[in-house]
Every structure is written in structure tokens, then in C-alpha cells.
Amino acid sequence: MALRxxxxxxxxxxxxxxxxxxxxxxxxEERFGALALRVFEHQFALxxxxxxxxxxxxxxxxxxxDWRRIPAVPxxxxxEVALVAGDASAARVVFRTSGTTRGMERxxxxxxxxxxxxxxxxxAAFEACVLPDGARPALLSLIPSPAExxxxxxxxxxxxxxxxxxxxxxxxxxxAGSLDHAGLATAxxxxxxxxxxxxxxxxxxxxxxxxxxxQAQGERFALPPGSRLMDTGGYKGRSxxxxxxxxxxxxxxxxxxxxxxxxxxxxxxxLLSQYYDAALRDLVLDGPGEPxxxxxxxxxxxxxxxxxxxxxxxxxxxxILRHVDLANLDSVLAVQxxxxxxxxxxGFLLLGRAPGATPRGCSxxxxxxxxALRDSPP
Amino acid sequence: xxxxxxxxxxxxGDVTTWETRELGDxxxxxxxxxxxxxxxxxxxxxxxxxxxxxxxxxxxIVAAIDxxxxxxxxxxxxxxxxxxxxxxxxxxxxxxxxxxxLDRMAADWRAxxxxxxxxxxxxxxAVLDGFAPGSGAGARRLVRATGPQLAFxxxxxxxxxxxxxxxxxxxxxxxxxxxxxxxxxxxxxxxxARALDSVAPGIAAALAVTCWPGGTVVLEDVALAxxxxxxxxxxxxxxxxxxxxxxxxxxxxxxxxxxxxxxxGREALGRGSASAVAEAVARAVAxxxxxxxVSPHVVYAEEGGEIDPPAFAGLVAGALAALEDELPxxxxxxxxxxxxxxxxxxxEFRAIAxxxxxxxxxxxxxxxxxxxxxxxxxxxxxxxxxxxxPVPELLQVVRHVSPYRAFLQTVAVAGAxxxxxxxxxxxxxxxxxxxxxxxxxxxxxxxxxxxxxxxLVELLRWTDLExxxxx
Numbered sequence: 001m002a003l004r005x006x007x008x009x010x011x012x013x014x015x016x017x018x019x020x021x022x023x024x025x026x027x028x029e030e031r032f033g034a035l036a037l038r039v040f041e042h043q044f045a046l047x048x049x050x051x052x053x054x055x056x057x058x059x060x061x062x063x064x065x066d067w068r069r070i071p072a073v074p075x076x077x078x079x080e081v082a083l084v085a086g087d088a089s090a091a092r093v094v095f096r097t098s099g100t101t102r103g104m105e106r107x108x109x110x111x112x113x114x115x116x117x118x119x120x121x122x123x124a125a126f127e128a129c130v131l132p133d134g135a136r137p138a139l140l141s142l143i144p145s146p147a148e149x150x151x152x153x154x155x156x157x158x159x160x161x162x163x164x165x166x167x168x169x170x171x172x173x174x175x176a177g178s179l180d181h182a183g184l185a186t187a188x189x190x191x192x193x194x195x196x197x198x199x200x201x202x203x204x205x206x207x208x209x210x211x212x213x214x215q216a217q218g219e220r221f222a223l224p225p226g227s228r229l230m231d232t233g234g235y236k237g238r239s240x241x242x243x244x245x246x247x248x249x250x251x252x253x254x255x256x257x258x259x260x261x262x263x264x265x266x267x268x269x270x271l272l273s274q275y276y277d278a279a280l281r282d283l284v285l286d287g288p289g290e291p292x293x294x295x296x297x298x299x300x301x302x303x304x305x306x307x308x309x310x311x312x313x314x315x316x317x318x319x320i321l322r323h324v325d326l327a328n329l330d331s332v333l334a335v336q337x338x339x340x341x342x343x344x345x346x347g348f349l350l351l352g353r354a355p356g357a358t359p360r361g362c363s364x365x366x367x368x369x370x371x372a373l374r375d376s377p378p
Numbered sequence: 379x380x381x382x383x384x385x386x387x388x389x390x391g392d393v394t395t396w397e398t399r400e401l402g403d404x405x406x407x408x409x410x411x412x413x414x415x416x417x418x419x420x421x422x423x424x425x426x427x428x429x430x431x432x433x434x435x436x437x438x439i440v441a442a443i444d445x446x447x448x449x450x451x452x453x454x455x456x457x458x459x460x461x462x463x464x465x466x467x468x469x470x471x472x473x474x475x476x477x478x479x480l481d482r483m484a485a486d487w488r489a490x491x492x493x494x495x496x497x498x499x500x501x502x503x504a505v506l507d508g509f510a511p512g513s514g515a516g517a518r519r520l521v522r523a524t525g526p527q528l529a530f531x532x533x534x535x536x537x538x539x540x541x542x543x544x545x546x547x548x549x550x551x552x553x554x555x556x557x558x559x560x561x562x563x564x565x566x567x568x569x570x571a572r573a574l575d576s577v578a579p580g581i582a583a584a585l586a587v588t589c590w591p592g593g594t595v596v597l598e599d600v601a602l603a604x605x606x607x608x609x610x611x612x613x614x615x616x617x618x619x620x621x622x623x624x625x626x627x628x629x630x631x632x633x634x635x636x637x638x639x640x641x642x643g644r645e646a647l648g649r650g651s652a653s654a655v656a657e658a659v660a661r662a663v664a665x666x667x668x669x670x671x672v673s674p675h676v677v678y679a680e681e682g683g684e685i686d687p688p689a690f691a692g693l694v695a696g697a698l699a700a701l702e703d704e705l706p707x708x709x710x711x712x713x714x715x716x717x718x719x720x721x722x723x724x725x726e727f728r729a730i731a732x733x734x735x736x737x738x739x740x741x742x743x744x745x746x747x748x749x750x751x752x753x754x755x756x757x758x759x760x761x762x763x764x765x766x767x768p769v770p771e772l773l774q775v776v777r778h779v780s781p782y783r784a785f786l787q788t789v790a791v792a793g794a795x796x797x798x799x800x801x802x803x804x805x806x807x808x809x810x811x812x813x814x815x816x817x818x819x820x821x822x823x824x825x826x827x828x829x830x831x832x833x834l835v836e837l838l839r840w841t842d843l844e845x846x847x848x849x
Contacts, residue, residue, distance in 0.1 A: 052730045074723030081731045307715035308742035320716045336723070338716040 006042045006085065006329060010117060013299070013326055017120035021128035021297035023285060032301065035326055036067035039333045046085040049077075050332050068303060068312050072322045072334035075270050078108030083331045086113050091330075093118075095153040097269045110153065110269050113330040118272040119160050121327040125297040126161060129276035130230050130263050132284040135197060137226060138169035140187055142179060142202030142210065145172045153269045154232065158201055169196070179210055188221045188255075197226035200255070203233045204264075208242050211250045220254045228261035228280065266294050266350055270335050272327035273300035278347055293347035299326040304343040310336065318342040318351065380464050382564040383408040383588035384571035387422020388415060397589070399561070401467035408564060408589045413600045420556060420604040423584045424528055427554040430580030436506040436550065440492045442578035443546055447487035449573040450480060450566075457569050461538075464565045469536040471667065471708040476538065478705065479666070482821050483539030487546050487570075491824035496550065498825035499834040506552070509843045520843040525551025526607030526629060529837065532592075532620065534612035536562035537666050542570045543824075544609055545585065547833050556601055557587040564589040592616055599623065607631070607837050631836050633829055636671035636787035637757070639779065640678070640816060641801070642690065643772045646793025647683025652693055655792045658816035659764075660697035662790055664705050664745075665820035668760045672788045672812075672820055675758040676765040678775045680793070688736055691749035691766035695738030698745040698762065707744050710761050717759040718743040725750065753778055772797055776804045783809025787829060790819040 013035070019025060027035075041061040044051050050073060054060055059071045073083065078097065082088040091111035098107070112118060131137075139162050144152070146159035162170050169187065173180045191198045202210075207229075214220060229251060242250075248259045260283045267274035275294040282289045296302070303312045304319040313319050321341040324334050340351040379398070393409035409415075431439070449455045453462075458480065465476040485491060496503035500523060501513025509520035529548045533541040541557055545567060548555040557567050567587045575582035590597050592612070598620065602608065607629040610620050617632045624630055640662065646655045662674055677694070679687035722737055725748045729735040734751035745762040755778045756765040769775050772794055779786060786809040794801050802813045811830035812822065822828070 049727060049730045053726065056726075073727075074720045076720040076724035077727040080724055080727040307710075307712040310719060318712070320712055320719070336719065338713065338720055340712045340716070 004086075005046060009038055009042060010114065010329060013329060014117055014120050016299065017117065017124050017297070017327070019124075021124040022132065025124075025128075025298055027298035032298065032326075033067040035299070036070060036324055036333060037061070037064070039326055039329055040064065040067075040070045042329070043085045043332055047083060047332060049081045050083055050085075067301075067324060070324065070334045072310070072324075072336040073332045074336045075108065075268065075338065078110060078270050079106045082109060082111055084111040084113070085330050085332075093156070094151060095156065095269045096151040098152070108269060110272075110331060112272070115156075117327050117329055118156075119164075121273045121297060121299065122157050122160060123164055125274050125276065125300075126165070126230075128297065129278070129281050129295065130199065130228065131165075132281040133226075135226055136165065136167050137197040137199040137228065138171075138187075138191070139166045140170065140184065140198055140200050141172050142174050142184075142200065142206045144174045144177070148175070153272075154203070154267070157267075157274075161201070169198075174206070179206060179213075181210070181213060184210075185219070188223065191223055191227070192221060195224045197224050197228070199227065200229040200257075202229070202231055204231045204242075204247070205233070207231050207247070207251075211254050214254045215250075220256075222256040226261075227255070227257050228263060229255070229257055230263050230265050230276075232265035232267060264294075268335075268337070270328075270331075271300070271323055271325050273297055273325045275300070275302070275347075275350075291344060291349060293344050294341075294350050295347040300324070302341065302343075302348050304341055304348065305336070313343070315343050315345050321348065321350075379405040379407055380460060380565065381408070382406045382559070382568050384568045384575075384582070385409070385411075385419045385586050385588055386426060386583050387419045387586075389418065392418070397561075399468075404464050404467045406464060406468060406564065411588065411590060411597060413596050416597055416600045417604075419586050420528065420554075420601065423554040423556065423586050424604070426580070426583035427527070427552070429583070430578075431549070431552050431554065431584040434552075434581070436496070436503050436552075439550060439552070439581065440489050440496075442574060442581050443487055443492060443549060444489035445577035446570060446573035447484050449576065450570060451484035451488070453477075457573050461566055461569050465538055465563075466708070468565055469538060469563050469708070470710060471536075471538070472706040474705050475665075475667070475708060479538050483542065486539075486543060486824045492546070492550065495547075495824040495834065499832045506550075509841075518845055520845060522841045522843070523551075523838045524841065525839075526553045526605070526837055528605050529553040529555050529607040529609060530601040530605035531555065531557045532598075532608070532610045532612065532616070533557060533559050533563075533567075534592075534616075535560065535669065537670050538563055538566045540611065541567040541587075544611070544833075545570065545587070548607075548609070548837075549581065549585065551834060551837055553607065553837075554584045555586070556605070557585075558601070559587060559589045560592065561589060593619070595623075602628075609633075609837075629837050631831070631833070633671075635785070636829065637782055637785040638670075638672050638674050638788035638790070638819070639676045640674040640790040640819070641772060641775050641792075641794070642677060642679045643791070643793035643795060643797065644680045644683035645795040647679065647685045647690060649684045651793070652683070652685040652690060653697075655816065656690060656693035657697045657700075658792065659694050659790075660701055661705075662816045662819040663694075663762055663764050664698060664701050664707070667708050667710075668758065668762050668764075670820060672822060673760070674764065674788075674790055674819065675760075676756045676767055677790075678753070678767050678769045678772075678778070680772050681768050681770050683793075687766060687768035688734075688749045688751075691736065691747050692738060694764065694766065695740070695745070695747040698747065698764075699740055702740070702744060707762050710743065714759070714761055715743045718746060718761060718763055721759045721763060722746055722748070755779060755782065772801055773804055775801075776808050779805075779810075780808040786810045788812045788814060788819055788822070790814055790816040792816055 054071045093112040095110040096107045143158040146155045149155040173184045264277045275296040278295045303322040321339045341348040392415040395410040398407040504510040505512045505523045509522045512521040609631045611633045679690045736749045738747040749766045789810045
């Protein structure tokens with residue numbers, strides 16, 4: 001079979017990811033930089049809109065020799081054009097952003113020519129951060145299955161996790177948009193009885209709804225030691241906003257899962273690798289534990305950038321997060337987000353996803369107007 | 379430390395905790411109120427109203443407010459100096475912007491503006507002092523206008539002066555007034571109260587101003603129980619919540635968030651005229667860093683003039699760049715800056731994909747003008763981000779904005795020529811409540827129908843004295 005452009009690079013990356021993201025898997029600055037520049041060269045050549053964007057800035061493989069200077073594409077651009085390093089019609093998977101808070105907006109699309117890279121990356125990062133002790137708990141997913149929501153990257157990810165890591169007793173507990181409370185309770189009681197650990201996967205808003213329901217019923221679980229959970233995403237107006245500290249207490253109180261075993265994931269449709277809380281990994285590997293920072297696999301790096309200029313800032317600074325993800329081989333590796341974070345050296349503190357959250361003046365903000373239009377009769 | 383509160387009746391021992399903010403050289407504070415302390419304050423301002431405010435002729439109230447406003451208008455006055463020092467770090471606006479806003483807003487609280495407001499709304503302000511023919515000259519009755527006994531104002535946002543304007547209207551109606559500010563702009567209203575106290579302590583004793591976090595139900599309920607009028611600025615959710623909890627029969631005046639835009643006709647797009655219009659557009663966008671409800675999100679430019687819409691966008695960008703020294707953009711949050719970068723990037727990729735889009739970006743996030751040939755309605759991320767869109771004919775603007783009728787407010791118009799009346803009628807039918815020039819857009823006159831309503835009349839109760847028919 002003829003090699004496609006980038007296949008050699010793809011195989012090299014898959015091999016790198018497959019070696020895992022655990023201890024000893026660190027990538028040197030030089031090696032990461034060299035790989036990033038090769039991915040950039042590949043995308044500059046094959047991703048036409050991205051190439052045009054780079055040429056406008058006179059930042060091309062000929063002029064960029066530092067991975068930090070690779071032009072970053074704003075996440076909003078995924079809504080405007082197909083950012084594919086290759087032929088979009090050949091994509092085997094297309095993920096779409098949810099667009100829950102801005103009903104009128106177009107949804108962003110992320111095209112994957114070959115999902116193998118994505119799978120290798122997500123498995124390695126999940127194992128390193130959610131299963132750093134080598135445990136293999138049953139995976140109980142509050143996330144809808146990929147069969148239900150095929151264009152959701154989160155559902156796809158949960159699908160891969162269950163398929164590749166899910167031992168007997170793993171399963172889906174969200175159907176047709178609602179949580180299977182009874183099924184979940186039965187499964188958790190079994191774990192309690194048999195003393196086997198469970199790993200719950202869900203969005204933060206699904207957990208809030210579920211914990212509210214448990215509280216209303218006065219129900220609580222005492223899951224066996226080694227049980228853990230991965231929660232992800234903001235609340236996006238789909239449940240009440242909950243303070244992270246309150247959430248951690250509720251997880252401990254209602255489920256018996258201690259804070260060290262609550263691992264928050266930070267990911268986005270536009271990135272094929274994910275960050276996680278360092279908490280559990282720190283516990284297992286004797287890491288610092290505090291602050292509760294986000295870490296990713298070695299092939300995913302975060303830059304904190306100046307809010308005015310988007311220039312990378314030194315360690316310790318707070319600014320807008322940019323991610324450089326080698327798993328994004330088929331799209332763009334450098335993604336400029338709307339999220340704010342503080343660099344703490346071996347990771348970053350995520351300050352939230354709240355662009356313009358507090359309206360300052362009396363003019364209407366986009367979210368407010370669109371939300372109001374959605375709620376009011378035409 | 380600047381005291382950002384004015385609470386007559388507050389007693390020693392009422393305050394055990396303070397909310398303080400250190401912002402560079404400036405510290406501000408206000409007390410963390412308990413419900414019983416707020417109750418005492420409300421009782422005190424209600425009592426004080428009986429003493430002077432309820433009896434004073436309206437001309438005396440106008441004179442008192444005028445004298446207080448004169449202090450805030452005077453650059454040499456210490457209260458004005460405090461406002462100039464505190465507002466930039468607290469609100470984020472640049473010092474020149476703060477001075478401009480203080481000058482323009484204070485002018486609205488001076489006697490000539492107040493007299494215009496009273497005449498515009500009441501015909502004859504004498505109806506506030508006793509029975510008079512009012513505006514219904516020729517009618518066979520006399521009328522008297524009575525304001526609320528106690529009005530509770532809930533402010534939002536950080537545009538300085540909006541709170542004081544609302545308080546001034548309330549005092550003109552002889553209402554004891556409680557104003558709740560936000561941490562985004564807790565400064566100016568208490569300074570106004572202090573200025574009023576220095577010239578008319580009896581009237582200032584009927585006014586209370588402080589800050590607490592929005593949605594503090596225990597305090598809001600105390601205020602709602604005492605008030606017979608509620609004036610609320612803010613988002614839809616706070617409006618709904620306060621409206622639902624107000625006492626039955628309470629006058630409820632809500633000012634939700636609004637959307638404003640501009641229209642430039644081909645008569646203003648000549649080679650000689652377009653620059654001046656672009657300059658006025660730039661000022662309308664730059665003022666309040668576009669955060670006012672009066673600030674335009676988008677300007678529709680008509681095709682067929684000597685300067686076409688894309689070129690006009692370039693002129694506006696040039697004018698915004700030229701304003702940077704005189705009226706610099708203020709400090710914005712990282713999230714607001716991120717929103718600007720996203721909007722710019724999004725527009726740039728539309729252009730790369732072949733859409734007729736051009737982005738004119740100032741240094742950093744200072745300003746952005748994005749021309750987009752798609753005439754569909756657009757919402758700006760604000761902080762000096764303007765959309766410019768083409769329309770083949772001015773009146774076609776109406777169909778793009780009419781779905782948003784419930785939110786429309788100010789439309790700034792230039793170059794409509796003889797079509798102004800027809801355009802204004804169509805825009806009015808589409809929901810707009812104010813049609814003006816770009817130069818005037820940021821500064822509605824004191825007597826404007828704020829969001830389409832008379833701010834005094836809406837709060838008044840009329841008493842008719844029907845005279846026997848003449849022989």
C-alpha cells in the first residue's frame with residue numbers, strides 16, 4: 001500500500017503514545033520540539049486554510065524554529081472551516097462541538113483521518129492519570145455511549161476506554177438523554193457487597209444532577225477503596241453551578257470516593273489529547289499533591305499566553321491557555337483557547353472557562369441575547 | 379480607604395465585618411449588612427423623607443441636586459478628585475474615559491437638564507407640588523402627581539453614572555431611596571450622596587446607598603418589603619427573581635440588557651463626508667468601551683456611496699486608532715481579551731475560506747473593526763469590537779434586526795437624508811426606542827424615554843381633582 005503523506009510521522013507518534021505516559025515516558029524539550037516542528041511542516045503543507053493563516057503571519061516552517069512560535073488557531077476557527085491536513089471527505093471520524101450555550105452558532109468540527117492516533121493518546125493519558133496505580137476497576141459511564149452520540153468526542157473516548165480497559169461489570173448508565181438511576185444503584189451496591197472498586201466516568205453536570213437526586217432520596221454509597229471517578233467539563237447552564245470544593249465534598253460524602261481519587265479531566269473537541277488532575281498520580285508516585293494542577297501526556301504541552309498579545313509568558317504567569325498537541329496530526333497542533341490558566345511549572349491551574357462571564361456594562365452580551373432568544377417566543 | 383456606602387441610621391455596632399478591595403493605590407470598602415441593620419436604615423430614610431424631602435417644593439429639590447452635581451462636575455472639588463482616582467482602578471476604564479463620563483453625566487444632573495426632564499414628562503412640574511392643570515390644559519380637572527414613598531434601586535454593571543441618574547429621578551419624585559450598587563461600580567453613587575449631604579443634608583438623609591452581592595435574598599427581601607417601587611437594572615434572571623418577590627402592587631421598572639446598532643446611509647458616504655462620520659462612529663464605539671446599552675455592536679453601511687462599506691470599515695478603524703491617545707481603551711479581563719482573539723480569528727478564517735471579510739485589528743486587543751459582507755445580525759464581544767456590514771438600501775436594515783425587537787434600544791443614524799422619517803418609523807416598529815446621531819448616541823438627554831418609557835411617569839401615581847363644569 002502506498003504511503004500517504006505523514007504516515008511515517010504517524011507511525012512514529014503512535015509508537016511514542018503506545019509506550020505510555022507513565023513514569024519514565026517524559027519527552028525531552030528537544031524531542032518534543034523536533035516532533036512538533038515536523039507536525040507543523042506536515043500541516044502547513046496539507047492543511048490549506050491553516051497554511052494560508054501561517055503565510056499571512058510570515059510564520060512558516062522556513063521561519064519557525066521553536067515550537068512555541070508555531071501559529072495557533074483559535075478554537076472558534078473550527079466552526080468556520082474544515083481544518084484538515086489532507087482531504088476532509090476522507091475523514092473517518094468527525095467530532096462536533098456541543099454548542100450548548102450558544103444555540104444559534106455553528107458547531108465546530110474536528111476531522112480525524114485516522115483515529116488510531118487519538119485512541120493511543122487517550123488510553124495512555126487515562127492510564128497514567130486515572131489508573132496510575134495499575135488498577136483495573138470496572139468503568140461505569142454516565143456519559144452517553146458513542147452509539148447514541150456518534151459525533152461527540154467525549155462519548156467516543158468513553159467508548160474506547162470501555163472497549164479497551166473495561167473489565168466485566170463495566171457499562172453505560174445513560175440512555176436517551178437520561179441517567180439510569182436504578183441500574184447505577186444496583187451496580188454500585190454490588191461493588192459495595194463484593195468489595196471491588198469502580199471507576200465512574202461523567203460530565204460534571206451529570207454528576208451534579210445525580211448527586212442532587214441521591215441527596216433528595218437520602219441515598220449514599222460507600223464504594224470500596226480504590227474506587228475513583230473522572231469528571232469533565234463545565235456546567236454550561238445545564239445544571240446549577242457548583243463550587244469545586246462543594247463537589248469534592250459531595251463525591252466523598254455520597255459515593256465514598258476521597259478527593260485524591262476524584263480526577264477532573266480537561267479536554268475539548270479541538271484537542272485529541274487530554275489533561276487530568278495530578279491528584280491521584282501524585283498520590284501513587286509520591287508527587288507534591290498540591291496544588292491541584294492539570295497535567296497531560298508528554299506529547300501535549302500547554303503555554304500560558306499574554307491576554308493582550310498572545311505571546312507565551314514565563315512560568316508562574318496567568319493568561320490565556322494555548323495547547324500544542326502532537327495527537328492533532330490530522331488538523332492543527334497548536335490551538336488557542338478561551339480558557340485562563342496559571343503556569344505552575346509541572347502543569348497549570350485551570351481558572352475556568354468563563355469568557356466574559358460577568359457582564360460589565362449594560363449592553364447585552366452574546367450569550368445572554370442568544371439565551372434570551374432561545375427562551376422567549378419568536 | 380474610600381467608603382462606598384451612605385447609610386443614614388446605621389448605628390455603632392451594626393457593622394462587624396467589612397468588604398474591602400485593594401486596587402493598586404486605592405482601597406474601597408462597604409459594610410457587610412445584616413438584615414436588621416438594613417431595616418434600621420430603611421426606617422431612617424423613610425422618617426427623614428417625612429422631615430424634608432416630602433415637603434420641599436420640587437424647585438428646591440432640583441436646586442439641591444444641582445448643587446451636588448456641581449461638585450462632581452468641578453475638577454477642583456475633592457469629591458470629584460476621589461471619583462477620578464477611584465473609578466479607573468475599580469471599573470477598569472481609563473482615566474480620560476472616567477473624566478469624560480463624569481463631565482457628561484454630571485451635566486445631566488444640573489438644573490437645566492432636570493427642568494427639561496420634568497417638563498418633558500409632566501408638562502408642568504407644579505403637579506408635583508400641588509393640584510395644577512398639568513399637561514392636560516383644557517381638561518376639566520386638576521392633577522397632582524405623587525411619587526413612591528420608598529424606591530429600591532438595584533444597579534448592574536460598571537458604567538459610572540447610571541446609578542446616580544436613577545437616584546436623581548427617584549429624589550425628584552420625593553421618594554426615600556435605597557440604591558444597591560455592584561462591586562463593578564460602587565463608588566460614584568455614595569460620592570453623590572456625600573455631595574448632596576454637603577448642600578442639602580435633610581434631603582441626603584432620605585437616601586441610602588451601599589453594595590452587597592446580587593442575589594442576597596435576605597437583604598433583598600428586607601428592601602422589597604419596605605419599597606413601594608422597585609427599579610432594576612440587570613440580566614433577565616435577576617429581573618425575574620426580584621419581580622417575583624416584590625410585594626403585590628409594587629411599581630416595578632425593569633431595565634434589562636439592550637442591544638444598539640448604527641446605520642450609515644450613502645448620503646454620508648461621500649469622499650468629503652465619510653471621514654467625519656467614521657470619527658463619530660469610532661467615538662460612539664469607544665465611549666464606555668462599548669459596554670453601554672447605547673453602544674453600537676454593528677454598523678450597517680449602505681452600498682452605492684462614493685465610499686463603499688469595506689472602505690468605510692477601514693475609515694472607522696483608522697478613527698479608532700486615532701482615538702487611542704485621547705480616549706484609551708481600559709483594562710479588560712483575560713476572558714474578555716480571549717473573546718476578542720476568538721472573534722478576530724473566527725473572522726479571519728471566514729476570509730480564508732473565501733467570505734468577503736476583512737479584519738482591522740489594533741495593537742493588542744485595543745480595537746477591532748471587522749467588515750463582513752454577510753448582512754445577518756451580529757453581536758459584538760464588546761470592548762471596542764465593531765462589526766461593519768453592508769446593506770443595499772437603508773430600510774433593509776429593519777429585517778435584519780426585527781427578530782431582536784425585545785432587546786433593541788438606540789439606533790445611531792447618519793446620512794439617511796430625506797429617508798430619516800421613514801427609516802425611523804420602520805425602526806420604531808421593529809422595536810427600537812431611540813433614534814439619534816452617532817455623536818449623541820452615548821449621551822441620551824436627561825429627558826429620554828429610557829427603554830421606551832418615561833422614567834418619572836412610570837413611577838408616579840396621579841390624583842385627579844375633577845372641577846365642577848363651568849357655568
